[in-house]
Amino acid sequence: MNRTSQPKRPTIYDLAELAGTSASAVSAVLNGNWKKRRISAKLAEKITKLAEEQGYALNMQASALRRDRSRIIGMIVPKYDNRYFGSIVEQFEALARERGLFPIVTCTRRDPALELEAARAMLSYQVDCLIATGATDPDRVMDLCSAAGVRTINLDLPGSRAPSVISDNYGGALELTRRVLANCEKEYGEKTPLLFVGGRGSDHNTVERVRGFRNAHAQAGIAVDERLMLTCGYAPEKAENAMNQLAERTSNLPRGMFVNSTISLEGVMHWIRRSGHYADGMPQLGCFDWDPFVAMLGDHIEMMRQDVPKMLEAVFSIIDSGVTDPTVVQIPPIVENIG
Template sequence: MAGSNPGRKSTIYDIAEKTGSSTSTVSMVLNGNWARYRIKEETANRILECARQLGYNVNMKARGLRLSRSGLAGMVLPHYRNRFFAGLAQTFEDQARNRGLCPIVVGTQRDPAVEVSVTETLLSQRVELLFIAGVRNPTPLNDLCSAANVPSINLDLPGDGAPSVVTDHRKGAAEITGVLIEKLLARGHSTGEMVLLGGVANEYATEMRIAGFRDAFKARGLTPANDAIECSGYSAAAANRALTIRCQRLGRPPFGLLMNSITALEGLVQFMATLPHDAWKTVVVGCFDWDPFAAYLPFDVTLLRQDVDKIISEAFAIVEKRDSADRSLILVPTGLGKMFEEAEQTKEFDR
């Protein structure tokens, strides 16, 4: 025994004898391969603790496993099709790596069954944290994380089962709606034709943007038209159809359009392509999202940008506090597109 001869170094045989494990099991644990061979975490931790007590030189990979650290950080999000979600994913990856973590990002296409399945898989791989972005009902995923003692943070859409970091949709919508109203008034157009198009009824982000839209009118002593708000979804095709119907009814495009997402703006561009060029000149457009290519569109467009850097930074700050009782809601301010362009250009030069 190692204990009877202080000058002799401990071996895996000593650890096996002390823990009642086979030498092959001890070897796999000490080499950091225990999870691959379905060795229980309790057994692995017992072996690693025994190795520490005996002064065995456990490699760094196994030492991390003893502390239940995998070095993995997970994120689920609906898709990568717009710049907001793609930006969230990229920023999450950058900030996770800066913290010595290996990021895993999975798109779920807004399918609740896939969201649950992906979360279960990531937890089985022992992610140290999970960011849940754009999930309409994140509570079941938060519950899975809580049961596994893994911190989760809701991004973009809030939930009751974990802290949430979301864009301040209401203030942002009020700001951009105010800009569009002032442009319409300056052109001598009626604000009664101002339309908010896109989004999903009873979804948090859409409801907050609707509230902000109404706030902007109320602040100016105005009232939006009865049909000013149309929750046509997030797809480009749905926005195109909704605009086609309105144009047929009016005989021209509405004077003011606030698109509820960049994909809805794509539908507007498709719709505008079917109109004579002169019809574009009468339209004032805003979008609750940002894409640099919009600067080249042949009509007046104002973009509102969500601050993905701040959203991810705030989420990591919550995780690092390690407060399991925290259910706070953090609202991150937006900015009109130009406010962020210089910072983005500086980043591109630095890369």
């Protein structure tokens, strides 16, 4: 197949020698602007064929070093363990490739230190632009990048010094809370405050969702029970612990719950099964995020699905338009119908 199985990959100089021409001609042909550089179609064809035969692959390090732009676009993402971030990454890669950009994505496990380290690594790889998804400290990431002259865009969680694309957390939470409250009233015939569980009290999304949650209660004429506000973090174990502690404090468990992510829901559901509470009937649930199997868990659960395609379109239209001021684009999430 390949001649004498070269250990080294061929360069434009190797091809030039084989074709009896110069490296600059080869370069011009292979990066497509041979017409501008007035190379004959005959030579172009010869070089193209040779490149194919030799299994030539452009050395992007060399190419990116020479050009001003690297055509690499980076994204940091907290986790790969749910459909929301999974589809963000898939969509990001697809849209990046459509634009001829090379996407590199790295997962920071919700660890602020890893977040900065990852951002630094991306800068070393000369990314033209960095998308910080769900960053715990978007502004520090932004500082790092702006010092290097690299644009940032925040996704999922907003920052204060770069453009951000986020869900309409307030509106989504308002609607989701309304629905769960309505389900409770329909099911149990009484107005009763919901539990709020999951998320960090310090993060913008949680703050906004809590606001929507409170306003929906106010509009329904229901007083929020402050003991039922559990912003304990997103991880399943944290949600489960919070539920355990709640159950120790009170015998009067809530009839309905607002769960702040599928990943927190995992802990809540696990607790419900393990603890034996709600053995007489599941609570009415609302989940801010979507998962196909959660949708099959029963008809007592409502979901808000964040509109990932629209969010990423917004991100790329910011990139394309060159906006850099800290505007916040809010994308309404979608009420997901069961089944």
